[in-house]
Amino acid sequence: MSEQIKKFLYLNRRAPYGTIYAWESLEVVLIGAAFDQKVSLAFVDDGVFEIVKGQDTSESGFKNFSPTYAALGDYDVNQLFVEKESLEERGLSIDDLMHLTWEDEDEDWAEKDSIRVVSRSELSEIMADQDVVFSF
Amino acid sequence: MSELHTVNKSPFEKNSFDSCMGHVLDGSAVLLYEDGVYAAIKGTAMEGKVTSAQGVKFYVLGPDIKARGIDAARLTDGIEIVDYAGFVDLATEHDKVVAWV
Amino acid sequence: MKLSIQINEGPYQHQASDSAYMFTKAALEKGHEIFRVFFYHDGVGNGTRLTTPPQDDRNIVNRWADLADEYKLDMVVCVAAAQRRGIVDEGEAERNKKDATNIQPQFRISGLGQLIEAAVQSERLVVFGD
Numbered sequence: 001m002s003e004q005i006k007k008f009l010y011l012n013r014r015a016p017y018g019t020i021y022a023w024e025s026l027e028v029v030l031i032g033a034a035f036d037q038k039v040s041l042a043f044v045d046d047g048v049f050e051i052v053k054g055q056d057t058s059e060s061g062f063k064n065f066s067p068t069y070a071a072l073g074d075y076d077v078n079q080l081f082v083e084k085e086s087l088e089e090r091g092l093s094i095d096d097l098m099h100l101t102w103e104d105e106d107e108d109w110a111e112k113d114s115i116r117v118v119s120r121s122e123l124s125e126i127m128a129d130q131d132v133v134f135s136f
Numbered sequence: 137m138s139e140l141h142t143v144n145k146s147p148f149e150k151n152s153f154d155s156c157m158g159h160v161l162d163g164s165a166v167l168l169y170e171d172g173v174y175a176a177i178k179g180t181a182m183e184g185k186v187t188s189a190q191g192v193k194f195y196v197l198g199p200d201i202k203a204r205g206i207d208a209a210r211l212t213d214g215i216e217i218v219d220y221a222g223f224v225d226l227a228t229e230h231d232k233v234v235a236w237v
Numbered sequence: 238m239k240l241s242i243q244i245n246e247g248p249y250q251h252q253a254s255d256s257a258y259m260f261t262k263a264a265l266e267k268g269h270e271i272f273r274v275f276f277y278h279d280g281v282g283n284g285t286r287l288t289t290p291p292q293d294d295r296n297i298v299n300r301w302a303d304l305a306d307e308y309k310l311d312m313v314v315c316v317a318a319a320q321r322r323g324i325v326d327e328g329e330a331e332r333n334k335k336d337a338t339n340i341q342p343q344f345r346i347s348g349l350g351q352l353i354e355a356a357v358q359s360e361r362l363v364v365f366g367d
Contacts, residue, residue: 006357008356011234013155013236020278021278024277024278024317024318027317027349028277028349028352031348031349031350032349032353034350035354035357037353037357044159085158120159124158124159124161125161127139127159127234128137128139128161129137130232132356132362133232133233133234134356134362134364135235135236135237135366136237136245136277136366144252144253144256145367169256170252170253170256171252199259219263220259220260220263221263221266221267223260223263224260224263224264224267224269225267227363228238228269228360232361232362233362233363233364235363235364235365235366237245237364237366237367
C-alpha cells in the first residue's frame, strides 16, 4: 500500500488572510510533498486571490505567507491550475499573479512555469481524473 | 471516474452550489446537506439549475430537510432523499467525494 | 470499504462536526472501516475535554469519544493547528512549557502527515467543513 502513488488535488477556493484556510491548506501541501504522491493545486473562485502578486501585510500584523507559493517548485509541486473564468470574474489576468516556476531536472534544470490557466471545463476534467480532492 | 459532490452551504449565502454546478460532469452526483438543502427547494432561483443539469443525479439529506421544516413535497422534482446510511452509500459507490465547503 | 474523515470546523459553531459524526457512525454501522478521523483548522476544538455544553444539548466531544471507544477509532488532532488554538496534551505541554493540558483522552495530537497518510491508505476521504 505504501508504494502506491495517488493523484492528489488541493482545491483552493478561499481568499487569503480573511480566514486561515488558505495558509493552513498550504501547510498541508508542504507536508504532503514529502509523500511522493502526484500532486496538483487548483485555484478556483476566491482561491485565485491567494497567488496575486504584491501582497504586503506589513501594516496588518500578520505573516505574509505568499512567498511560500514561490517555494513550491522546490518541493516538486509544479502543477498549479488556475481557472480562467474565476480570474476573469474577478477582473484579473495571469499578469496579476505571482510568477511561479520550477526547475526541470530532466531538461538540465530549465526554468518552467508552474501556473497553467485552464478553462472551467478543462478543470472539471482535471478534477475528475484525481484520486483524492482535498478541500479546506 | 464518477464523483460525488457535496454542498453544505446555502446557495443564497455562498457560491459553493454554483461553483459545484460549474464543475459537475455528466454521470456524477450532487448531495445537498446542512444549509445546502436550500438549493433543493422547488420554486426557488435554484430549481432551474437543478432541472437543467444533464446527466447529474441530485440527492438531499433527509434529516437536514426535516430539521429545517422543509417538506419532501417542496423539493424540486427528481431529487432523491437519503439518510446518513444513504450518504455513506453514495460516498462508496462513487470513485471519490469532492466537498464544496 | 476503508474511509477517512477530515473535519475542518470546531463543535457547535458549525454543523460540520455533527454531520461528520453522523456519517462516521453510519459508515461504521454498515461495516465500513474508518482508517482515521483527522481534525484540522478549528476542527481541533473537537478534541478538548473541557467542553461543557448545557445539559439539554448534545456533548459533541463525548459523543466522538464514545464512538472511538466502541469502534477503536483513530482520532487525530493536527499538532500545528492545535498549538495555534491551545489544544494541549502532556507532550505538548512539556515541549511548550504550558501549565495545563486539555486533550480528551480518545484523541491524539500528531502531524499533518497523518492526514496525507490517511488519504493514501483509504479508498475515500470525506471532508466536512464550512
